[in-house]
Amino acid sequence: MAQDTPKDNAGFTLPAPTGTPAEAAPAATTASVETVPALDPVLATDTSSRDTLIGGAVLLVLFIAFFFAKNAYANGLVAKRLPPNRANASGWWLFIFLASVATAVVLAAVNAHKFLAPLFMGPLLLVALVALVLTFTSSKN
Template sequence: MAQDQKDQKDQSGFALPAPQTAGANAASAATMSSSASVTHTEVFTSTTTSVNVDTSSRDLMIGGAILLVLFVAFFFARGAYANTLVAKRVPPNKANAAGWWLFVFLASLSVGVVLSAVNPARFLAPLIIAPLAVVAVVAIVLMILSGRK
């Protein structure tokens, strides 16, 4: 008898109920209340093996609109940065080049962030993020080098 109590104690714990249809829910609710002392455990097995990577066109359009707004803002930031460099006695052609490299840097970073927000399962892959990161690093280095006097 002590062994039965030990086995019953080992088997007690949290268990998910089996999935049921709507008609069986009412009947099972009555039986569950009457047989509350019976424990039943089931093992959950996942039926999906891959991550859902479908991105709706609505999400992509929202991401594209956000990128368009950011690109317009970055264009004005490019001009302001170039004017700041000209005020610091950097030749205008070098200042303009540094401004465009700033634009490329900010654009590549924002594309990576927006893509990862739209669908991380698909767009956070190293095959997509790594080239964007390389472009960003090259652009920041060239921006600094071309912004010198």
């Protein structure tokens, strides 16, 4: 059963080295330093419009959920013998508080470098704070 003919070696072979390892190491380090992220097609992909669209969809879903929470909160206040107009006002203030906090969070998630500036976050958080105070002051008897 032993064959005297050499086997054909049709398997994978590694290419011959082109230079010494000492010459290859500096070339690899300079190539990695010179790589510009803007020229790399994987890193240069602009996702800002997609991120903004996703953030807008998340906000829309949250606003719908907050609207139901506003109605539940107002109905709970009416059940506690608060007049319906005051309960509804308190519910709307709760909606404004939740919406402004959610907007701040989504903007920070979409583009933290741009939207975490005090110019954007300051007014949003100020509106949230005022709405939170008015939510509880308008719900008192």
